[in-house]
Amino acid sequence: MTDLSKAGTFTLGDRSVNRMGYGAMQLAGPGVFGPPKDRPQALAVLREAVASGVNHIDTSDFYGPFVVNQLIREALHPYPDGLTIVTKVGAVRGADASWNPAQSPAELTSAVHDNLRNLGVDVLDVVNLRITGAVHAPSEASIAERFEALAALQGQGLIRHLGLSNVTSAQVAEARGIAPVVCVQNHYNLVHRADDALLNELDEAGIAYVPFFPLGGFSPLQSQALSDAAASLGATPMQVALAWLLQRAPNILLIPGTSSLAHLRENLAAAELALPEDALALLDEIGG
Ligand SMILES: NC(=O)c1ccc[n+]([C@@H]2O[C@H](COP(=O)([O-])OP(=O)(O)OC[C@H]3O[C@@H](n4cnc5c(N)ncnc54)[C@H](OP(=O)(O)O)[C@@H]3O)[C@@H](O)[C@H]2O)c1
Numbered sequence: 001m002t003d004l005s006k007a008g009t010f011t012l013g014d015r016s017v018n019r020m021g022y023g024a025m026q027l028a029g030p031g032v033f034g035p036p037k038d039r040p041q042a043l044a045v046l047r048e049a050v051a052s053g054v055n056h057i058d059t060s061d062f063y064g065p066f067v068v069n070q071l072i073r074e075a076l077h078p079y080p081d082g083l084t085i086v087t088k089v090g091a092v093r094g095a096d097a098s099w100n101p102a103q104s105p106a107e108l109t110s111a112v113h114d115n116l117r118n119l120g121v122d123v124l125d126v127v128n129l130r131i132t133g134a135v136h137a138p139s140e141a142s143i144a145e146r147f148e149a150l151a152a153l154q155g156q157g158l159i160r161h162l163g164l165s166n167v168t169s170a171q172v173a174e175a176r177g178i179a180p181v182v183c184v185q186n187h188y189n190l191v192h193r194a195d196d197a198l199l200n201e202l203d204e205a206g207i208a209y210v211p212f213f214p215l216g217g218f219s220p221l222q223s224q225a226l227s228d229a230a231a232s233l234g235a236t237p238m239q240v241a242l243a244w245l246l247q248r249a250p251n252i253l254l255i256p257g258t259s260s261l262a263h264l265r266e267n268l269a270a271a272e273l274a275l276p277e278d279a280l281a282l283l284d285e286i287g288g
Helices: 039-051 067-076 105-119 144-155 169-176 196-205 224-233 237-248 261-272 277-284
Strands: 009-012 015-018 056-058 084-089 091-093 099-101 124-130 159-165 183-185
Touching (some): 039 067, 084 105, 084 159, 084 183, 105 144, 124 144, 144 159, 144 169, 224 237, 224 277, 237 261, 237 277
Parallel strands (some): 056 084, 084 124, 124 159
Antiparallel strands (some): 091 099
């Protein structure tokens, strides 16, 4: 079995997590909507992830909606000590599967209560405020009122730690003026590196950077250099893409998403893959 500790740990507030985690979004039905295609396998993926040492799971009530949090609860409750579940708020799903902003203080409060109920906990470990906007072009608007609403819920003891998603450097600075930020979850991978400066800034500040779409999301990464590096190392392209992220910066936490046990095992094994300097140099050129 893969030794996830080979990839190291990072601290989210008072919670230590392995840098190799798991993103649960793929467990919902097609279009991240409705029940999973294979419910027993969805439950098995969650149980095997945790049995393999994953202690950081990323989720949201947007996924399904509610379906993924309910699967997590069914598969893993009562939760093992040391498991950190990170959820996010800021949107609701329409009956037509649309994603709609829900960012008023009242909507954020209601989302936090929904997450508490669906996950079956009294306190949420980490809640990310997901700012609405295209994943490649976060909005520049002030997030103060929204983050203050979550900070108030943290003050009431409903949330341990706060994070942000789909944000700019200025928005991170604005939020940190209101309450501590333990993680930022933005779009980043081997090919999409618009966040390089923000990632470095957060590394210096001791804040986790959690790339979403680490494997390319709905269009998994493809590149000749990636395939060549994988062939030369006896690994798969997806493992090399994850190992590259682990080596990119020590504050990167991985949450690759999959609904497949085979892919879960393949992805977790990347925790033990060390990329030599020559492979890193070739891979660095992909997103350059
Ligand atoms: N904050 C945000 O706005 C935001 C946005 C998107 C995602 N997220 C979070 O980030 C997590 C990761 O993102 P993601 O799941 O969208 O994208 P991802 O991890 O980049 O890629 C997932 C896709 O790759 C496939 N895949 C996974 N492992 C594979 C492997 N070893 N070989 C081949 N294909 C593989 C999956 O299909 P299979 O199911 O068939 O393996 C799925 O189609 C999500 O689960 C979610 O928790 C957050």
